[in-house]
Amino acid sequence: MSGLIGKKLGMTSVFTESGKNVACTVLELGPCSVSQVKTEAVDGYNAVQLGFGDKKEKHTTSALKGHFKKAGVTSKVRLKEFKNFDELPELGKELQVSDVFEVGDFIDVSATSKGKGFQGVVKRHGFGGVGQATHGQHNRLRAPGSIGACSTPSRVFKGMRMAGRMGGQKVKVQNLEILKIVKEKNLMLVTGSVPGSNNSYVVVEK
Numbered sequence: 001m002s003g004l005i006g007k008k009l010g011m012t013s014v015f016t017e018s019g020k021n022v023a024c025t026v027l028e029l030g031p032c033s034v035s036q037v038k039t040e041a042v043d044g045y046n047a048v049q050l051g052f053g054d055k056k057e058k059h060t061t062s063a064l065k066g067h068f069k070k071a072g073v074t075s076k077v078r079l080k081e082f083k084n085f086d087e088l089p090e091l092g093k094e095l096q097v098s099d100v101f102e103v104g105d106f107i108d109v110s111a112t113s114k115g116k117g118f119q120g121v122v123k124r125h126g127f128g129g130v131g132q133a134t135h136g137q138h139n140r141l142r143a144p145g146s147i148g149a150c151s152t153p154s155r156v157f158k159g160m161r162m163a164g165r166m167g168g169q170k171v172k173v174q175n176l177e178i179l180k181i182v183k184e185k186n187l188m189l190v191t192g193s194v195p196g197s198n199n200s201y202v203v204v205e206k
Contacts, residue, residue, distance in 0.1 A: 002085045003205035004029045004100055005052035005078050006186075008111065010198045014179060014189060024179055025194040027109075029097040029204060030186045033073040034089050038081070047083050050095065051076030052201070078201050098183045101206070108174045110203045111196035115168035120144075125161045171195040 006029035013023050036049035055075040057065065068075050072092040089095065101107065121127040121144040129141040144163065149156050173194060180189040194202060 002048075002100055003080075003082050003107075003203060004032050004095060004097065005050055005080050006030060006032075006097075006188075006202055006204060007053075008194050008196050008198060008200050008202050009187075011193065012189075016179075022179065022191060023193070024189045024191055025176075027188045027190060027194070027202060027204065028186055029101075029188050031094040031096055033071070033076065034091055034093045034095065035068060035071045035073055035076065035079060037088055037091050039088075045083070046085075046088065047081045048085055048088060049079055049081050051079050053077035080203055082205070096183065097181055097186045097188055101178055101181065101188065101204075103178050103181055105178045105206065106175050107178060107190065108172055108205045109176060109190070109194045110170060110172040110205070111194060111200055113167045113169055113171045113195040114197050116166040118164065119166040120163045121161060124163065124166045127161075 006027050009026040009028055011023065011025050013021050015021055030052065032050040032052045034048060035051040038045060038047040038049070040046050051068070051073060053076055055077045057075055060068070060075040064075065116123075120142055122129055122142045127142075127144060129143065144161075147156060147160055147162070173192070176190040176192055176194070178188060178190055181187070188204075196202060
């Protein structure tokens with residue numbers, strides 16, 4: 001499951017060869033530095049740790065400073081392990097978007113979704129509201145209504161759909177197609193939307 005770390009830059013649309021206008025998301029992937037190469041002989045499994053985004057030395061812990069110095073790379077903001085690389089890259093090598101992905105590949109994108117704060121059941125779960133504005137309801141259109149808890153079972157079941165904090169969770173969107181790759185700028189255009197706000201970090205995997 002090889003991949004790269006990057007940023008979501010925003011959304012746009014492009015025309016395909018057939019003339020169809022397709023909505024897409026622009027991702028900046030890489031360059032990602034190889035900060036650690038794990039092998040089965042030493043670590044018990046094969047994996048590659050990649051780092052993305054330069055970070056000031058004064059904001060880096062001493063342990064991570066030594067970790068990056070051993071790899072011969074600058075301090076990075078994000079670190080992520082990837083498995084199933086066809087060939088394990090050398091320590092300290094920089095991987096570009098064109099080194100891992102090709103146009104037409106289908107990928108999975110993971111990111112933290114936008115936080116929407118404390119929301120009610122209508123926005124959070126799509127409830128229609130009590131009474132659907134009938135039967136003389138006053139100021140109750142967005143109320144959750146009964147949750148079914150009485151003397152039996154005398155408690156609220158776990159997982160009950162109620163008001164609460166919405167968003168701000170790790171989300172993975174699968175099977176997005178790569179429409180275009182701009183090698184010079186490490187940009188990738190993928191079909192559809194990607195979770196998270198603009199300039200948020202994303203992890204792209206094959």
